[in-house]
Amino acid sequence: MLDLKGYGPALMEGAIITIELAFLSLVLAVFLGLIGAASKLSQNRLLRGGATAYTTLIRGVPDLVMMLLFYYGGQVAVNNLSDLIYDAYGVDFFFQFDPFIAGVLTIGLIFGAYMTETFRGAFLAVDEGQIEAAKAYGFTRWHTFRRVMIPQMMRHALPGLGNNWQVLLKTTALVSIIGLTDMVRVAEQAAKAERSPFLFFIPVAIMYLLITAGSELFIKWLNKRANAGVIQGD
Amino acid sequence: MPEMIAEWLNQNDIFTATTMLHYWGGLVTTVQLVFLSLVLGLIIAVPLAILRTLRNPFVSGPVWLYTYLFRGTPLLIQLYVIYYGIAQIEGIQDTFWWEIFRAAFYPALLAFTLNTAAYTTEILRGAIMATPQGEIEAAKAYGMSWLMRIRRIVLPSAARRAVQAYSNEVIFMLHASAIASVVTIVDLTGAARDIYSRFYAPFDAFIAVALIYMVLTFTLIYGFKRLEHRLLRHLRPVGS
Numbered sequence: 127m128l129d130l131k132g133y134g135p136a137l138m139e140g141a142i143i144t145i146e147l148a149f150l151s152l153v154l155a156v157f158l159g160l161i162g163a164a165s166k167l168s169q170n171r172l173l174r175g176g177a178t179a180y181t182t183l184i185r186g187v188p189d190l191v192m193m194l195l196f197y198y199g200g201q202v203a204v205n206n207l208s209d210l211i212y213d214a215y216g217v218d219f220f221f222q223f224d225p226f227i228a229g230v231l232t233i234g235l236i237f238g239a240y241m242t243e244t245f246r247g248a249f250l251a252v253d254e255g256q257i258e259a260a261k262a263y264g265f266t267r268w269h270t271f272r273r274v275m276i277p278q279m280m281r282h283a284l285p286g287l288g289n290n291w292q293v294l295l296k297t298t299a300l301v302s303i304i305g306l307t308d309m310v311r312v313a314e315q316a317a318k319a320e321r322s323p324f325l326f327f328i329p330v331a332i333m334y335l336l337i338t339a340g341s342e343l344f345i346k347w348l349n350k351r352a353n354a355g356v357i358q359g360d
Numbered sequence: 361m362p363e364m365i366a367e368w369l370n371q372n373d374i375f376t377a378t379t380m381l382h383y384w385g386g387l388v389t390t391v392q393l394v395f396l397s398l399v400l401g402l403i404i405a406v407p408l409a410i411l412r413t414l415r416n417p418f419v420s421g422p423v424w425l426y427t428y429l430f431r432g433t434p435l436l437i438q439l440y441v442i443y444y445g446i447a448q449i450e451g452i453q454d455t456f457w458w459e460i461f462r463a464a465f466y467p468a469l470l471a472f473t474l475n476t477a478a479y480t481t482e483i484l485r486g487a488i489m490a491t492p493q494g495e496i497e498a499a500k501a502y503g504m505s506w507l508m509r510i511r512r513i514v515l516p517s518a519a520r521r522a523v524q525a526y527s528n529e530v531i532f533m534l535h536a537s538a539i540a541s542v543v544t545i546v547d548l549t550g551a552a553r554d555i556y557s558r559f560y561a562p563f564d565a566f567i568a569v570a571l572i573y574m575v576l577t578f579t580l581i582y583g584f585k586r587l588e589h590r591l592l593r594h595l596r597p598v599g600s
Contacts, residue, residue, distance in 0.1 A: 186574035188535035191549055191566055198562035299434035303542055314440060323444035331433040331441075338432050 133316040133326065140309030141333055147229055147298050147308065152291060154234025159241020164271065166246050177242060184239035190300050192236065197228035197304045229301035237294050244286035248279035281352040288345035292338050299334075309333060374564045379555055386551030387572060389465075393547060394537045397469055398530060401476035408477065409484035410510060423481065430478035435536050439471040443543045464543040472540075476533050483525045487518035520591045527584035531577055538573075548572060 130137065165177035184192075201223040208219050252275055260270040302311035313326040320326070412423040430438065446452065446461045460466050491514050499513045541550035552569035556562050 183574075185531070186577045187570040188538040188549065188573055190535075190538040190541075191552065191570050191573060194549070194553065194556070195562060195566035195570065198556060199566065202560075202562055296434040299436040300539065302436070303539070310434070310436060310440075313437075317440070317444055321448070323441060323448060327437055327441045327444075331429075331437050334434060334437070335429070335432045 130325070130329070131316070131320055133312065133320075136307075136312045136316075137309055137326070137329065140307060140312040143226075143306065144298050144308040144310075145337070147226065147233070147301060147306070148291075148295050150230045151233035151237065151294060151298070154230060155237035155241050155290070155294065156287075158234060158238025159245050160276075162238060162242030163245035163249055166242060167249055181239040181242050184236055189232065189236050189297055190303065193228060193232040193300055193304060196232045197223070197225060200228055200231075225301055225304045225306035228304060229298070229306055233294060233297055233301075236297070237290055240290050240293075241287070244283050244290060245279065247286070248281075248283035249275060251282040252278045281356070284345065284349050284352055288341070288349075291341060291345070295337060295341070296334065374555070374559050374561055375568070382546075382551045382554060383548070383569070383572065386546055386548040386569075389545060389550075390534075390537055390540075390547040391576075393465070393469060393472065393540055393545070394534050397472035397476055397537075398533055400469075400473040401480055401533075404473070404477040405480035405484055406515070408481040409488060412481060412485045413488050427478040427481050430475055431482065435471065435475050436539055436542070438475055439468060439539060439543060442471045442474075443467040464540075464545045468540045468543060468545055472533065472537065475536075476529065479529050479532075480526065483522050483529060484518060486525070487522035488514055490521055491517055523584065523588050523591060527581065527588075530580055530584070534573070534576060534580065 162177045162180060165173040166181075168174060204221050204223050208221065211217050211219065256274050256278060257270060260274045265273065298308065299310045302308050302314065305311070309330050313330045317323040317326045408423050408426070412420050412427070414420050443464060446467055452458050452461070495513055495517060496509060499509045504512065537547060538549040540547045541553055544550075546554065548569050552565045556565035559565070
């Protein structure tokens, strides 16, 4: 039906890379977001300051600039490190800093900052009495965090988390600029070679729409599950 | 102070006057691109948002589809489709439009405008929908026509509610404009990429440009805070 001039399989592989990239970045972002939110709510002034600096810094800089900095800067940093190791120990190693790693690191770091804000709000929404009850049961702080705080705050965090995920997914398109052969890059190369931009970009756009629509349904389902047993007012 | 700056400029190899001018040119392009697309986007978004709130599905449906498509796909794809796609339109090379769209600036402006208009439409729609029913009833009781109600009651009241979300959209647009550098435009990011490849100094080139973006971002955030403060002054407690 749709003649992709032999680029079909490459586009499919690109789509898989896009999804892998998005998932790994999401995992990193959630991890950083939990740490960030916990630091922002902690008593320790140093941790609070660090988390605030992190979120402020990320909000001020475009994602593409950060990605370029990580990709090109990362390679220079790795090269310098390998020079240092060679001089000191005579061990010769070379590490190619590839766009996939740079992409996951950058997107994870950026969305970690947004997740920090989401989780911070969600943690604040957990009833104080729950934490007191955990204390009364002799839970340690880590135990309270993992067993009481996280399960209960997830319910409040889900809508924000879902929004962040949708934006994150679209941000992965940027990684094609630093040379990762995701579906955007395949489409761009194919469009240039075949001189038919619509033929290749429209299916990729539809692919993005399908993924976002699918995740929307999934988030709705999760939301329903997470709110099971909660009586919601109208 | 000027001597100090001159001395510092003479001492380092990367941030020479030429480089600084290159960054300056990029800054001008970025500001132009972002400002124009935001203004045009807002002009498109206001009527679309009103249409989007109408009950007739044949009116609100197409607007929904437009915002859904533009918000559901990456801006980079939209830019590529417009940038590469315009040259493919039959016979465009013979019309005067070709003079305009041959350079990368106008396709990028078009893509950014359509994108921000879609987001702004949804922001405004939310704000319009949240208009207190009493305000509209009061306007009706005064015998205002639909147009006058929209103009005098609904839009001013919605604008106040929309400022916060719109400021986020402005920041988002400023950051998203960095992808203009991909289609050969020398904006701030484009300038940084040039300087990086000239000196092979990624940290200097990109950290400098990141700082410029940060200054722009926080200036905008401050400006919107002031605006919000002004617009919502009737909601402040007395005496504060």
